[in-house]
Amino acid sequence: MSREAGAGVMRSFVADTLALVVFFTIVGALNEHFVAGMTWAEVARSRTIGAPLMVLTARPYGIWRDWLVDRLAPPVPRALADALALLLFQVPIYVAILWVSGATATGLLQGAAGFAVLMMVVGRPYGVWLDFVRARFGLAAGGMRPMTLGD
Template identity: 65%
Template sequence: MAGEKLRSFVADTLALVMFFTIVSGLNERFIAGMSWSEVALSRSIGAPLMVITARPYGYWRDWFLKRTGPGSHGLTLIMDSIALLAFQVPIYVIIIFASGARGMGVVTGTLGFAGLMLILGRPYGLWLEFVRGRFGLAGPGQKPMSLGS
């Protein structure tokens, strides 16, 4: 059990850090208009926060998908996006504010990131499941869910 918990922590953390270091950095530079030095600072603040929040997000996503019971591909896509949006956007606001974004930079960065979360919710969910699979873990999106599970 302890081995599986460690693998879950490492898999979820690796997936989140890899995926969102790239996505957030591009959003900050090209949508929020932050300088490269502000992006570097933001990502240096974001990395430890991602380590802290990756596994809780994994728990949240698993719980959320199980409770919303996505059965069709379309519903899974929507629920994955909502799960990511609800969990990550508040954290992101704190990160870019702490990195120097102010006023409209915070607003446009947050709106841009929220839009990205809606678009990237399912791709990230698939990425998370892929990384978990490499660690020998199964997520809720990797096998069909039944009403009895």
């Protein structure tokens, strides 16, 4: 791999990681405090625990999102494609976290359902944010390859 290609890979990793950590730290904190009723101290602990997981999954999610959106849009509206990408990637991870944490079957289903709704709501806003952050790093927005006659 050339030095230039390596720099692009690193920029992509940093951009996707920064976008995910910033966005979901804010969204998660607001959800945990105002919806789940956690204290700010509990929110801080939760976000601290979640940060390493966000770092590990940010770039794989960015790659997944670009791949899925390339295949869905158009004819699927971009807002729905972004929501589906987030839903299909993040909900299984969240379910695994709940399961490992000892959630009951009912808690697992309720938690997964609530999280699924949240992912559908924030899917497009996160997609817009991700593209914005990527642009700040000199990267093209993902999931938008040009149409060709072969498509």
